[in-house]
Amino acid sequence: MSDQPYTDDDLRAEAARQLSAHGPGASREQTYAAMLDAPIESTRDTDGPTWSEALDAPDLSTPAATINALINDAADVSEWAVHLGADGLEPLGEQLTAHTQNGPWFRLHFAVRPDMPDDMRRALVEGIGQEIAKHFPTA
Structure with a gap:
């Protein structure tokens, strides 16, 4: 019998729970703030602009709302991700x-x-x- 009070499956389950907890649930304001200094992915190769460099503040609300909805509507694949990494x-x-x-x-x-x-x-x-x-x- 092992001296550890947990199994590898317990570790994976907790990792999946925590990964899931840090994804959905962000407010639109948090999403907005998080994207300000982030580069726009399609322009990353050309050292393109960040979101705040590309759009004026009022124009950022529409993509922020869409990004927020995508995050909150995303399928929870945390358990899959943890198993892939563990493997x-x-x-x-x-x-x-x-x-x-x-x-x-x-x-x-x-x-x-x-x-x-x-x-x-x-x-x-x-x-x-x-x-x-x-x-x-x-x-």
Whole structure:
């Protein structure tokens, strides 16, 4: 019997709870304040402006409200994230999405070991995509 009063699963569950607690629930004002000095992602490669450099203060309220809604409406994937990290996996930027007339039907995200070769990563995503495509009607 172990001297520790907790298991690895206990550690993961607590990490997921805390990660989840720090995400949703921010007010629009907190979201607004947090974005002021943050670079706009699409301009990061060109050393582009921060939100406050790109927009006057009154114009920041609309994107702040949208960002706040996205945060508060986000799916809680804290438990998945904790398990991925505990297993030493890292997310890939690639994803597969099946669309319907009403928006996405499903979306698959991938996480792999950091030492997985690029060609194997590509084969994984493409192979799964090709296999799924066999079951969709062609237009």
